[in-house]
Amino acid sequence: MTETAALSTEKLTETLKILHDPTRLLLMKLLIEKEYCVCELVDMFEVSQPAISQHLRKYKKAGLVYEERRGQWRYYRFNETCEQHALVEKILGQLDENDEQLVKLRTKAESITC
Amino acid sequence: MTETAALSTEKLTETLKILHDPTRLLLMKLLIEKEYCVCELVDMFEVSQPAISQHLRKYKKAGLVYEERRGQWRYYRFNETCEQHALVEKILGQLDENDEQLVKLRTKAESITC
DNA sequence: GCTTTATATAACAATTTGCTTATATACTAG
DNA sequence: CTAGTATATAAGCAAATTGTTATATAAAGC
Numbered sequence: 001m002t003e004t005a006a007l008s009t010e011k012l013t014e015t016l017k018i019l020h021d022p023t024r025l026l027l028m029k030l031l032i033e034k035e036y037c038v039c040e041l042v043d044m045f046e047v048s049q050p051a052i053s054q055h056l057r058k059y060k061k062a063g064l065v066y067e068e069r070r071g072q073w074r075y076y077r078f079n080e081t082c083e084q085h086a087l088v089e090k091i092l093g094q095l096d097e098n099d100e101q102l103v104k105l106r107t108k109a110e111s112i113t114c
Numbered sequence: 115m116t117e118t119a120a121l122s123t124e125k126l127t128e129t130l131k132i133l134h135d136p137t138r139l140l141l142m143k144l145l146i147e148k149e150y151c152v153c154e155l156v157d158m159f160e161v162s163q164p165a166i167s168q169h170l171r172k173y174k175k176a177g178l179v180y181e182e183r184r185g186q187w188r189y190y191r192f193n194e195t196c197e198q199h200a201l202v203e204k205i206l207g208q209l210d211e212n213d214e215q216l217v218k219l220r221t222k223a224e225s226i227t228c
Numbered sequence: 229g230c231t232t233t234a235t236a237t238a239a240c241a242a243t244t245t246g247c248t249t250a251t252a253t254a255c256t257a258g
Numbered sequence: 259c260t261a262g263t264a265t266a267t268a269a270g271c272a273a274a275t276t277g278t279t280a281t282a283t284a285a286a287g288c
Contacts, residue, residue, distance in 0.1 A: 006210035009136050016134035016205070021276075022127045038235060051277060053236055072234050072285045090204040091130070096120035114234095135246075152265060165247060167266055186255045186264050228264095 005086050015084045018062055019091055023047060024055050026105055028078070029092050031065060035077035037114055044108045064088065073114070119200050129198045132176055133205055137161060138169050140219055142192070143206050145179060149191035151228055158222045178202065187228070 007015070019025050023045060030036060030044075038056065042049045056076055059065040063082045068075045078088075095102065121129070133139050137159060144150060144158075152170065156163045170190055173179040177196045182189045192202075209216065 005208065006212070007208050008210055008213050009139060009215045012205070012209055013134050013136045013139055016130045016139075017275095020127050020130035020134050022123050023276090025123060025127055025130075039233090042234095047276090048278065049235070050237080050279085054276080057236080069285090074235065087205070087208045090208070091126070091201070094119065094121050094201045094204070095126055096122055098120070099122050101123045137246085153263090156264095161246090162248065163265070164249085164267080168246075171266080183255090188265065 005083055007083065007087065011083065012087065014062060015064075015087055018058055018064065019088070021055075022101070023051070024058070025092075025095070026101060027052075027055055028059070028064070028088065029095060029102060030105065030109070031059075031076055032078040032088070032092060035068075035075045037073040037075050039073070039114045040109075040112050041076075043112050043114075044105055119197055121198065121201065125197065126201070128176060129178075129201055132172055132178065133202070135169075136215070137165070138172070139206075139209070140215060141166075141169055142173070142178070142202065143209060143216060144219065144223070145173075145190055146192040146202065146206060149182075149189045151187040151189050153187070154223075154226050154228045155190075157226050157228075158219055 019028060027041065027045070030041075038049070038052055041052050041056075045052060056065065056067070059076070060067055062084075064079055064084060065076050066079050068077075079085075082088075133142060141155065141159070144155075152163070152166055155166050155170075159166060170179065170181070173190070174181055176198075178193055178198060179190050180193050182191075193199075196202075
């Protein structure tokens with residue numbers, strides 16, 4: 001299990017602010033499991049490409065994800081060494097694995113090739 | 115330790131939205147430990163009485179707190195039977211006990227009589 | 229070089245948030 | 259009944275949020 005970090009009020013609320021949006025919460029649920037490139041995420045979520053990029057930028061700014069360029073693609077994945085690691089894991093661990101939106105996303109994920 | 119509940123994306127994000135505000139996060143940190151009446155909270159936090167009432171209303175609407183009238187006072191406390199119980203405990207458990215704002219609040223709490 | 233593809237950034241609109249001040253409600257004490 | 263205290267609610271406002279469309283940037287292939 002993840003160890004517990006002691007976060008400041010500021011850091012803690014900043015992280016909750018990032019995860020409180022449904023799109024970003026589900027995005028993080030995916031990124032914590034494996035890396036994705038932006039175009040895969042755009043195909044999975046029902047929002048525009050700029051919207052996805054903007055969400056990812058927030059994550060990156062908060063130190064929650066890594067970005068890696070490979071060719072013309074940019075891959076994003078969860079930063080397991082971040083200070084908020086334990087918090088994020090605990091929050092996402094509360095999400096119902098059978099949640100309709102999550103299940104739908106995972107189904108889409110299977111059929112996507114970028 | 116608290117057991118884990120499976121929350122929907124909606125319920126989970128709703129709860130994060132409530133806790134992402136610094137005032138409300140700290141408010142909940144207090145309410146999870148013991149009950150407070152509104153005037154005690156007003157004295158402790160540096161916001162107006164209506165601001166506190168409005169925060170408490172959000173909590174109540176989300177089922178996170180109980181409200182009990184006794185005389186002219188209204189006492190609020192955490193609702194331990196709510197669906198989001200485990201989530202809230204886990205989030206608040208990540209807050210540094212030595213966090214400046216929290217310590218300051220606890221100090222004030224000691225000297226307040228309503 | 230030009231074109232296509234992947235992604236980021238800018239600019240903007242609609243909505244939501246979190247406070248404030250002003251006011252209403254309700255209980256208590258005389 | 260009246261005055262005071264505790265609390266809620268309403269109205270208004272500035273700032274933040276989240277999406278959109280339009281445009282810029284950068285790599286890949288010809």
